[in-house]
Each structure stands twice: as C-alpha cells, then as structure tokens.
Amino acid sequence: MDESVYYGVFRCSASTVGVSGYGRSFSMLQPEQVDRILIVRLAPLGETVLTTPVIRALRQHYRDAYIAYMVAPTREDLVSANPHLNEVLTYQASIPRLIHQLVQRKFQMAIVLQPTFRLVFHTFLARIPFRVGFETNTGGKKLLSLAVPNNTAQHETQRYLDVVRAMGIDGTDDEPEVFIDRVSSAWVSNFLENQRLNDNKPIIGLNPGAATVYRRWHAANFAVLGDRLHEVYRAQIIITTGPREGELAAQVAEQMTCSPVIVKQATPMQLGALLQRCNLYISNDTGPMHLSTAVKTPTVALFGASNLIQWAPPWGRHAVVARKACEFMKTLSSKEWDDHPERARENLEAITPDMVMRTVEELTW
Numbered sequence: 001m002d003e004s005v006y007y008g009v010f011r012c013s014a015s016t017v018g019v020s021g022y023g024r025s026f027s028m029l030q031p032e033q034v035d036r037i038l039i040v041r042l043a044p045l046g047e048t049v050l051t052t053p054v055i056r057a058l059r060q061h062y063r064d065a066y067i068a069y070m071v072a073p074t075r076e077d078l079v080s081a082n083p084h085l086n087e088v089l090t091y092q093a094s095i096p097r098l099i100h101q102l103v104q105r106k107f108q109m110a111i112v113l114q115p116t117f118r119l120v121f122h123t124f125l126a127r128i129p130f131r132v133g134f135e136t137n138t139g140g141k142k143l144l145s146l147a148v149p150n151n152t153a154q155h156e157t158q159r160y161l162d163v164v165r166a167m168g169i170d171g172t173d174d175e176p177e178v179f180i181d182r183v184s185s186a187w188v189s190n191f192l193e194n195q196r197l198n199d200n201k202p203i204i205g206l207n208p209g210a211a212t213v214y215r216r217w218h219a220a221n222f223a224v225l226g227d228r229l230h231e232v233y234r235a236q237i238i239i240t241t242g243p244r245e246g247e248l249a250a251q252v253a254e255q256m257t258c259s260p261v262i263v264k265q266a267t268p269m270q271l272g273a274l275l276q277r278c279n280l281y282i283s284n285d286t287g288p289m290h291l292s293t294a295v296k297t298p299t300v301a302l303f304g305a306s307n308l309i310q311w312a313p314p315w316g317r318h319a320v321v322a323r324k325a326c327e328f329m330k331t332l333s334s335k336e337w338d339d340h341p342e343r344a345r346e347n348l349e350a351i352t353p354d355m356v357m358r359t360v361e362e363l364t365w
C-alpha cells in the first residue's frame with residue numbers, strides 16, 4: 001500500500017485549547033433562568049451542517065428553552081427539520097427589519113458562531129443581554145459577555161463546540177446530524193422509482209464538483225471509479241451536482257461505460273434525503289460531503305487543497321484519501337490555498353482510482 005497516501009479514517013485531535021475556565025463566567029446563570037436563545041451562523045452548506053452538534057448540546061442543557069437559529073438565505077432547509085430547534089430565522093438584508101425581528105422575540109442569550117463583529121453588534125442592538133461568541137476579527141472581545149478564542153487548529157465541529165464548552169455545557173458529542181422531513185423522503189422515493197433504482201442493489205453517489213476547480217479530482221478519474229464500482233459491486237451510480245456543475249457531471253457520465261443517473265436542482269433537504277438512501281458516497285472536499293456524513297452515510301472524502309485537521313471527517317464510518325506528504329494540508333487555511341493551486345492539483349493527481357477502490361474495500365458500508 002502506498003505510504004504517501006492516507007487510507008481509512010483520518011483521525012484528528014479533539015483539541016479545546018484556550019477555553020478551560022470560561023464556564024465560571026456563566027456559573028451565576030442557571031439553565032432555568034434562560035428560556036430564549038438565539039444561535040447565529042451565516043455559512044455555506046458544509047459549515048452550516050457542522051454547527052449542528054452545538055444545537056444538540058444546547059438542547060440537552062436547556063431542555064425547556066425556546067431555541068432559534070438564524071442562518072444565511074437558502075440554508076434554512078438544512079436545519080428546518082431539526083427537532084432541537086423551535087424556529088429557524090433567515091438573515092435579513094435590511095438591518096432595521098433584522099433588529100425588529102430579534103427584538104420581538106425577546107431573546108435572553110445570543111450565541112454567535114463566527115468571528116464577525118457586525119453580527120455581535122446586531123445582537124447588541126437587539127438588546128439581547130448575554131452575548132457569547134468568538135473573539136471577532138475587528139472588534140476582539142467588544143460587546144461580548146463571554147468571548148472565546150477562535151481556535152482553528154482543530155476540527156470545525158470542535159471549534160464551534162468551544163463556544164458552548166466555555167459556558168460550562170458538555171460538548172463531547174461532535175458528530176453532525178441533519179434530519180430529513182417527510183416531504184423530502186417522499187420526493188426521494190419517487191425520484192428513485194422514476195429512475196428505476198431500487199434498494200436490492202447498492203446505490204453509490206459520486207460528487208465530482210467543488211467550489212474551486214483546483215479542489216476537484218479529475219472527471220476522468222470519477223468516470224473510471226464509477227465503472228469499477230458498478231462492475232465490482234453491481235452498484236447503481238448517481239452523480240450529484242451543484243447549481244453550476246451540470247456540465248461537469250455530464251463530462252463524467254460521457255466517459256462511463258455504465259449509465260449513471262445525474263441529479264440536478266435538488267434542494268439541500270432533498271439532497272440530504274437522497275444521500276441518506278445511498279449505501280456509499282464518494283466526494284471531493286465540499287458541502288455535500290459534510291451533508292453525507294451528517295445523514296450517516298459512509299463517505300469517502302478526497303482531499304487535495306484543504307486543511308485535514310479542520311475539515312476531514314474523523315468519525316468511524318467514513319474515510320479520507322489524501323496525499324500524506326503534503327504538510328500544507330495540515331497548516332493552510334481555505335483562503336491560503338488560493339495561492340497554491342498547483343500544489344493542490346499535484347495532491348489530487350497523486351490519488352488514483354485504484355487507491356480509492358482500495359479504501360472502499362476497507363471501509364465497512
């Protein structure tokens with residue numbers, strides 16, 4: 001086996017550097033005294049999914065509280081069926097409307113899960129008395145009742161859980177979860193029936209897209225892999241696409257011997273329902289990969305231009321394939337990778353369909 005490539009599950013440490021002792025600041029605030037809580041995180045698909053352990057931890061601690069989550073527009077679908085939430089709010093472009101919306105709900109605590117001073121300021125204007133969050137990029141600890149160091153040298157779920165741990169809340173369960181509503185479950189059953197896919201044969205999803213081109217494993221590799229999976233496991237192959245990735249999916253399908261099904265224009269909730277019905281999902285490092293882990297589908301993640309410590313799924317049913325020799329994958333942030341696209345391409349070119357197949361064979365699914 002090639003020692004230059006990670007196989008199996010990538011393990012990262014559950015570091016909680018910098019938060020010990022913060023819980024004492026909230027010792028005077030008992031759970032029964034807080035009954036209206038707002039969570040704020042305006043994020044893309046993947047990051048929104050990775051905040052869900054915070055929702056669960058808050059509900060376990062504040063069992064009778066009214067908990068609302070404010071998300072970015074189009075992301076409400078991801079948490080709309082979460083039973084730990086009482087309400088999902090969408091961020092308003094009109095600040096007066098936003099503040100009015102928050103004031104009406106009389107929140108007692110705001111938990112801001114991103115280091116953005118503007119959002120902390122909004123919760124201050126909304127007269128929310130307890131404001132908890134990361135030290136912000138421009139304001140530091142200003143306007144925060146409890147400021148938590150923004151420690152990115154750990155997995156993203158651990159970083160978010162630092163905030164609730166600083167309040168003295170247990171944050172040991174870090175696996176994300178996305179709940180699927182009945183409408184989307186019915187949609188996927190109808191979709192699979194129309195495509196003549198059934199549960200008698202494995203359904204394997206492939207996701208060749210990513211936000212940036214240099215994070216994409218080559219389309220030809222996905223095509224070879226899809227055919228191999230079909231041949232070895234008699235698998236039914238589905239190719240998932242983002243809003244602007246239809247052409248990429250077609251490129252993969254055109255190079256395949258078997259006939260895959262291409263999924264277009266699914267909502268995040270519909271995509272989650274579909275991934276939940278898959279037996280296995282193989283994806284570049286991108287939002288749908290995180291969604292797949294959150295619906296508990298065994299997932300193989302292909303990494304070439306991301307920080308493995310921060311973004312690789314560390315939970316037991318998933319696996320990561322990445323170039324072990326590249327130290328950048330333990331140090332560079334997502335934005336810093338923009339300056340190293342050639343290294344990213346080298347990393348992905350080091351991954352072959354044979355390597356991915358060996359990982360699939362070793363993964364229990």
